[in-house]
Amino acid sequence: MRAHYGYKNGSGDYFIIVDTDKCNGCGKCVEACPFRVLEMVPNEFDIESNPMAAVKEEHRKKIKYSCAPCKPVAGVRELPCVLACQPKAIEHSW
Amino acid sequence: MAQTEVKTQEYWRWPEYRQTVSNVDWSNAKAITAGVDIGSVGSKAAVLVDGELYAFAAMRTGGVSEATAVKVTSWALEGTGLEMGKLHYVVGTGYGRVNVPFAKKTITEIACHARGAHYIYGPTVRTVLDIGGQDCKAIRCDDKGKVVSFLMNDKCAAGTGRGLEVFADLISVLIQELGKVSLNVDQEPPPVSNTCVIFAKAESLALLRQGWTKEKVAAAYHAAMADRIVDLLNRVGIEKDFVITGGVAKNTGIVTRLEKILKTKPLEPKMDPILAGALGAGLFARALYEKEQGLR
Amino acid sequence: MITAGVDVGAKYAKVVVLRDGQVVARAKALVGFDLLKSAAEVFEVALKDAGLSRGDIQRVVSTGMGRNAVVQKPPISAEEAVSEVVSAAAGAYNVVPTVKTVIDVGAEEGRGIKVEAGKVKDFVINERCAAGAGTFIEAMARALEVKVEDMGPLSLKSMNTIPMNAQCCVFAESEVVSLIHSKISKEDISKAIHDAIAGRISSMVLRVGVEKDVVLIGGVALDPGFKPPLEKELKANIIVPEYPEYVSSLGAAVMAAGLAR
Secondary structure: OEEEEEEEEOOEEEEEEEOOOOOOOHHHHHHHHOOOOOOEOOOOOOOOOEEEEEEEEHHOOOOOHHHHHOOOOOOOOOOOHHHOOOOOOEEEOO | OOOOOOOOOOOOOOOOEEEEEEOOOHHHOOEEEEEEEEEOEEEEEEEEOOOEEEEEEEEEEOOOHHHHHHHHHHHHHHHOOOOOOOEEEEEEEEEOOOHHOOOEEEEHHHHHHHHHHHHHOOOOOOOOEEOOOOOOEEEEEEEEEOOOEEEEEEEHHHHHHHHHHHHHHHHHOEEEEEEHHHHHOOOOOOOOOOOOOOHHHHHHHHHHHHOOOOOHHHHHHHHHHHHHHHHHHHHHHHOOOOEEOOHHHHHHHHHHHHHHHHHOOOOOOOOOOOOOOHHHHHHHHHHHHHHHHHHH | OEEEEEOOOOOEEEEEEEEEEEEEEEEEEEOOOOHHHHHHHHHHHHHHOOOHHHHHOOOOOOOOOOOOHEEOOOOOOOOOOOHHHHHHHHHHHOOOOOEEOOOOOOOOOOOEEEEEEEEEEEEEEEEOOOOHHHHHHHHHHHOOOHHHHHHHHHHHHOOOOOOOOOOOOOHHHHHHHHHHHHHOOOHHHHHHHHHHHHHHHHHHHHHOOOOOOOOEOOOOOOOOHHHHHHHHOOOOOOEOOHHHHHHHHHHHHHHHHHHHH
């Protein structure tokens, strides 16, 4: 399941997408994020209810700002959460 | 000192309502359950007798969600002979789901909407678009109603009922008429360039001053909103059958424009689409209650 | 050498007249539906203050959202239009030659600009969303039933930190109303509002990086409640020059002088 967390407003589309079919619940992305944007939650959409990565409630509405410091205008853009995820379950739409 | 209170028309205030939809005899029922969906703008309660919708109510959430949860549920039960205590199992959902004190469990609104949409529209549903008061959800589900992909957009007023409320107030048109008004144009004007409600408001004022009619301005705003919603839908992808839930599903201005852009007709609802969340919650309540009973 | 800079913003039009490197006139006024007309009125006022006529001005450069409306159009007849990113950098460099980071917050946009020797190195624009600009503070002032110019002083009196959950201007208005009903003081609410917008602007500025000296310009710089939370978020001292709302138009006038040479 692809879970999109974030929003679209006049200035663009800002979503962090977690593919719960790929997510193995390791939690490395949660640790890697310097701003504690992510957390592990039980998968409410599946019978097994395995833990999956998700964007914390308070950050969903301001994800553009929460993630901005990791997205410099100049230089190399390496997103710590994406780098930490071995099964490549997490992606950013911007 | 005498004071005259001038009652100004509140264009954004949509009418609240309740209804008993069937005359089934609940005294023989195995499971009387309820789903309570506390949204940031509207609160809905659906009472189900053995998994069939029996009665419901929809009202504005207002300030304190706990009091509203009790109010909307009691109102749904009004005239049925049922009291809150007779409900076997209640599930809470929505933005304020933590504020349903009498709910035994809370379930994410995504899951409830997918389930409720299947009930309202049938098992062929694969894509659910929910446009609520303060957020917008796009949900893809499989043939069993299980969620395959979802997107929740809950920061920006632009694609939501709240944005429409602001607009209704701006052009002094009752919100329940707004969609119809927006369709009353010979030619579709270009959409307003600003999606931000605040800026769109200023842009619309300028258009009105330029001589645009209310209908034309409403059309321009609805066009922009529809474009925005389609962008969101395209993120999760659209598979038939496509359905719309939430209060804004009743706005023909939005629905017609979506149909045109997507070249897909959403299914016709058999009942009020604003109830999808509460219905889904009520259905989950039944499943959970029966599971509980089976274990006993 | 006499030049002029005309900054046609989303809310205000600002004009600066520069004579041999010295500012001899400044004028600003609200912008109406007819951009050229509004800007022209401000331009005339500035000329009158300086005791000059259009003929005395060797070059006019325009900037801002409505910059193209005044190019080659009398009475302003600007010779050229430049983007507000460039004029902000030039203006900030003129008043603070050690500037490396410019934060320019206007009515509808917020900008973070990396500057090197007065030239733009990098920039980020926060646009098309009222919550990231001055409109936010204005809308909140209405919800609080307070004058915009009182918002800053109110916030400075607060000793508490109340978080604001809503990000969107429209939702924030409802949140302010419920905060009022919860008997939270106007001072505390105003501080929460300033904290919220400072948080948004600072996270965008971090995308270009923060390097001393940091200069804050634009209409919102006039709000004394904006600098403290911004400094806290960015962990840096911020310089607010005199007449911060005119710095961009000054930059345009300076560029006009540079080009005319």
